[in-house]
Amino acid sequence: MYALADCNNFFVSCERVFRPDLEGLPVVVLSNNDGCAIARSNEAKRLGIKMGQPMFEFRHLIESGAVTVFSSNFSLYGDMSRRVQMTLSRFAPAIEVYSIDESFIDLTGLSQDTDFDLWAKTVSRECRRCTGIPVSVGVSPTKTLAKVASKLCKQYPATKGGCWMHRQQDIEKVLKKFPLEDIWGIGRRYTKRFKGYFGMNTAWDLYTRDESWVNAEMGIGGVRTWQELHGIPCISFEDTAQAKKQIMISRTFAKEITDLDELSAQVSMFCSMAVEKLRKQGSCCGCVTVFITTNRFHTDNGRNQFESRLAQFLTPTDSTLEINTAVMHTLMDMFRKGYGYKRAGVVLGDIIPSGNVQQDIFDNTDRERHSRLMAVMDSINRREGRNTVGLASQSLDGIKMNREHLSPCYTTDWNDIITVHC
DNA sequence: TCTGGGGTCCTAGGACCC
């Protein structure tokens, strides 16, 4: 058996923990730059606000006070996520953190005669009690079915946040009503094709197809989903975090940037952030890609550009100094005067474990020295906060973003700690 | 006027090897 613990409307729930007055009211969390909706309370969904919808399209609701909005506060969400994970780990031998708001739990270690329905309800209740976050816990024989079960919990309050879906007749009953597009592994393309061409609408319509049909239409990934729906586990459980094969930092800017120095300062900062992540997972990278782009929504001015360039390293590296030098050269090479850049990013690739780096006989970089310096920088930044020390080329005042509706960092910044009056 | 930021896996086709 597997369980999926899924936090309900996670970012909104995080904000509500510290703003209980917003319980039961429409709340939306916005993307970086306050661009579009990335989390909505049930009440906001009912008002018709869509996932990914640009804020200006529902600005009237904000101005009239019908909806409360927050800029995204990822330090808060990350910390709340960690708390939920800690609570979950009290109830299970192994958990797989799948995303910031979802964790799978492998229940094979638990006794055969456990009442998993009661177990799920207990886990949900304890998460709420310990963290303030409402969590839906679905239990089923496969990960895909556990996802279905956790959605049921959100739909039916009578489940009290937890349900165990395992009897064949129950699974059938649920799949017959479960929307095709809500299945894990069925995205927009397949939904459109299956609905339009084949008149399929529910999970049951996929379940009852032949495996060979699924293979022909969707390939091996689809077959896995199909088998999982049939109760055959195909998606493995990963209880240790896998090293990333690619690390990207990119941002959309509040305003278009036309000045090379200003753009360099931002990109240099992205580079530092990316390489810090690289070192944190104990890896080196063999190449770095830099990209810059003008506003993709302005297509009529003839000044549109998406440029990207790749720089390779003879010896894979994790030194911010070395990678930043390459990034700055690459950027200067691409930059065109007269263009307004709206977004930029740095992508590290060819990532390998630091221990596997092949030395280059002609390499004359003092790697030992770089690595001591990086270790010191990392430890200072960990202790004193991000960007306490950095490269001179980096932006000093952070990333140029709009965050007009930012909530305080209640749990990660001493200056923002909550005040209780009594 | 205003439109996010990360990731993964699979497949097909071409280049190349023996």
Added chain:
DNA sequence: TCTGGGGTCCTAGGACCC
């Protein structure tokens, strides 16, 4: 005119996830 059989690696593009 006839034109093998088996591989690997790389890349681009398409699909998906949160």
